Amino acid sequence: MRILHTSDWHIGRTFHGVDLLDDQRRALIGLADLVAAESIDVVAVAGDVYDRSVPSADAVTVYDAVLEAIRAAGAKIVVTSGNHDSPTRLGAGSGFAAAGGLYLRTSVAGIADPVVIADEHGEVAFYGIPYLEPDVTRAALDVPQARSHSEVLDAAMGRVREHLATQPRRSVVLAHAFVVGAVATGSERSISVGGVETVAASTFSGADYVALGHLHSPQTVTETVRYSGSPLPYSFGERTHDKGVWIVELDATGVSEVRPVPLPLVRGLSRLTGTLSDLVTSPDHVGAEDHYVEAILTDPVRPIDAMRTLRERFPLAVHVEWQSPRVEAGIDYRDRIRGRSDSEIVASFVTDVRSEPSARELLLLDSAVRAVGGDAETGPTELMLFDVGSELTA
Structure with a gap:
């Protein structure tokens, strides 16, 4: 049997406010091509099908199109839910869907009710363990004392092992969890409860292969416990990741081979650093013109309307940040203000966030500081503050 392990589709996610549905449709429909090419x-699918528990109508349309394409390519589909999904909504119509080759395992009750699919060597049991929130699932799992993910997953895998003991078969477990030894990318939503969110890889002992979801980069925890990662990058921290899936081969005794298959990049991500003028004119950045762009500006003075200017060259610029070259890197804030007057601190703040104040601005700032401290006459205070604001924003 040949299995394609994927997860964390996050259909409906936005990227710095930009709708990703078209990119997601292209990437996920591409899985159907891989299904056909690799037989x-x-x-x-190990959880986080959607990005929200109540997905938009457009997100549901993409999900439906992807499932239809995969089935048309010849594969059956086993899905469990992640921490972003609503188990009830994702699992709706599961009995009816199974007749068409889509098997949904999103409930505690379904953990010991595997999807059984046969090949020339016999039957393979697919156990779906959805994301288990300890406070919500401990009673249903008969572990009322459980407070951590490790405890509820131990209970869930106990049910899997008990079922396998009565009906021995080759087995695949789909689970959505954070396993010790794996590394988060930063775009995942935390699943910590009381600071305890990780589980040991040994929790999943007894299964021939464990298809994990939750973390967004492909990772090998053990040879048979792996994360596929997300099919698209969902943060600039993932811009260097090679997105892909695992193809798992099962022979008569269990896993015979696991190999990575890279997914084509739908759209690149670029993090550019330099002055605004350099970014919009330098030929070095031609390759980023059709990428999602994060710009780190190093101009001496904060540029006005920088995003509009950037988008003239980079239409998909989504984030801009100004890093003043005047800010002393690595110096603790308390060290920066120690021994300085209030007026000096305020003037330094203006320098950091905009540019060095002029002599007139320094006088206005000093007057404002003295007014706040009660050293100035009450009458002109409002006028001075008005002058400060208008002068500094002019």
């Missing part, structure tokens, strides 16, 4: 028997 995949089963696609295992």
